[in-house]
Amino acid sequence: xxxxxxxxxxxxxxxxxxxxVKEAFDTNWVAPLGPNVNSxxxxxxxxxxxxxxxxxxxxxxxxxxxxRLLGVKKGDIVFVPSLTFSATCNPIIYENxxxxxxxxxxxxxxxxxxxxxxxxxxxxxxxxxxxxxLYGTPAKIxxxxxxCAEKGTxxxxxxxxxxxxxxxxxxxxxxxxFGIYSFNGNKIITTSGGGMLVxxxxxxxxxxxxxxxxxxxxxxxxxxxxxxxxxxxxxxTAGIGRGQLLSLEEHKSxxxxxxxxxxxxxxxxxxxxxxxxxxxGDANNWLSCMTIEEGCExxxxxxxxxxxxxxIECRPIWKPMHLQPVFQEYDFISINGENGCKSCSVAxxxxxxxxxxxxxxxxxxxxxxxxxxxxxxxxxx
Ligand SMILES: *Cc1c(COP(=O)(O)O)cnc(C)c1O
Numbered sequence: 001x002x003x004x005x006x007x008x009x010x011x012x013x014x015x016x017x018x019x020x021v022k023e024a025f026d027t028n029w030v031a032p033l034g035p036n037v038n039s040x041x042x043x044x045x046x047x048x049x050x051x052x053x054x055x056x057x058x059x060x061x062x063x064x065x066x067x068r069l070l071g072v073k074k075g076d077i078v079f080v081p082s083l084t085f086s087a088t089c090n091p092i093i094y095e096n097x098x099x100x101x102x103x104x105x106x107x108x109x110x111x112x113x114x115x116x117x118x119x120x121x122x123x124x125x126x127x128x129x130x131x132x133x134l135y136g137t138p139a140k141i142x143x144x145x146x147x148c149a150e151k152g153t154x155x156x157x158x159x160x161x162x163x164x165x166x167x168x169x170x171x172x173x174x175x176x177x178f179g180i181y182s183f184n185g186n187k188i189i190t191t192s193g194g195g196m197l198v199x200x201x202x203x204x205x206x207x208x209x210x211x212x213x214x215x216x217x218x219x220x221x222x223x224x225x226x227x228x229x230x231x232x233x234x235x236x237t238a239g240i241g242r243g244q245l246l247s248l249e250e251h252k253s254x255x256x257x258x259x260x261x262x263x264x265x266x267x268x269x270x271x272x273x274x275x276x277x278x279x280x281g282d283a284n285n286w287l288s289c290m291t292i293e294e295g296c297e298x299x300x301x302x303x304x305x306x307x308x309x310x311x312i313e314c315r316p317i318w319k320p321m322h323l324q325p326v327f328q329e330y331d332f333i334s335i336n337g338e339n340g341c342k343s344c345s346v347a348x349x350x351x352x353x354x355x356x357x358x359x360x361x362x363x364x365x366x367x368x369x370x371x372x373x374x375x376x377x378x379x380x381x
Pocket of ligand 1: 088132
């Protein structure tokens with residue numbers, strides 16, 4: 001018999017979602033607008049403590065609209081970490097702007113303040129900086145925000161993976177001019193697909209709603225003076241989101257418990273390190289990740305093969321953007337010769353030695369034991 005499937009991070013529904021969805025059906029609000037959309041925006045904004053939010057069809061759409069609202073256009077430079085998911089930087093290309101990829105630091109795996117400073121030496125006037133809180137770990141926000149403030153650059157926070165993570169008590173996604181969240185199927189809460197753009201700037205969020213609904217000017221006839229998008233969240237989807245939001249903090253504590261379990265289980269194996277946490281933050285531990293010590297003969301592939309053979313889902317660390325064929329022509333800024341890895345960047349080193357462990361909050365104790373047992377066996381004989 002095939003072993004029970006264990007997932008990396010799958011949706012976890014609780015039932016309350018269906019009540020909001022039912023309400024949408026009962027009132028026939030099956031449209032890209034409606035009471036659930038308005039309420040989801042308000043409730044999410046309250047949860048992370050920011051004044052305004054626009055519910056959209058995807059996190060990627062939220063990043064795209066943030067760039068549009070900042071007027072990012074052809075020829076503009078946008079700084080973005082290399083170690084991230086492609087959705088962080090694809091919208092830069094949608095606007096024909098130029099990404100400059102920045103290396104990570106080792107303490108949080110996020111954009112390196114030193115490399116960021118170095119990037120300014122070469123490109124003094126970027127139009128925006130996008131930062132990411134990878135796998136839920138907050139970046140070095142104070143350092144980054146102070147560099148960007150000093151240089152007068154606006155910051156977009158890609159908090160797609162870090163909804164509910166905090167830094168010095170404040171929610172990730174609320175530090176930049178814009179923050180974005182994702183409700184894709186594997187995120188900490190999901191609406192099957194969806195996203196949110198948040199900001200303290202009321203006009204910008206109103207403009208985001210306008211652009212997300214095809215940029216219709218206020219007129220009875222269909223009048224357009226700008227290019228718009230079909231990016232609004234539907235009222236059915238927003239119903240799922242309202243239900244999920246009620247369980248966000250519970251999901252966070254379950255994710256944190258998974259991380260803690262792995263950390264304790266591998267504490268005696270010196271070749272394994274868990275992904276770092278920011279001491280100034282409280283991470284949601286969206287995905288628990290590990291790296292294998294440099295020079296160890298065990299490779300991430302070996303671990304992934306062993307887990308997959310047992311019907312357990314896992315995945316590599318995001319492959320850095322500067323190594324992607326599609327982004328080959330763009331610059332990459334790194335501090336070379338840094339800490340132990342002389343030949344490669346920090347981003348590439350983490351990619352080479354790391355992997356994402358199953359972090360599904362429905363994992364039982366037995367599931368966790370199965371995963372841990374398989375990995376321990378590779379290192380301890
Ligand atoms: C998931 C994700 C996104 C994109 O969100 P979608 O809702 O899937 O469009 C953007 N950035 C990062 C870092 C992500 O992990």
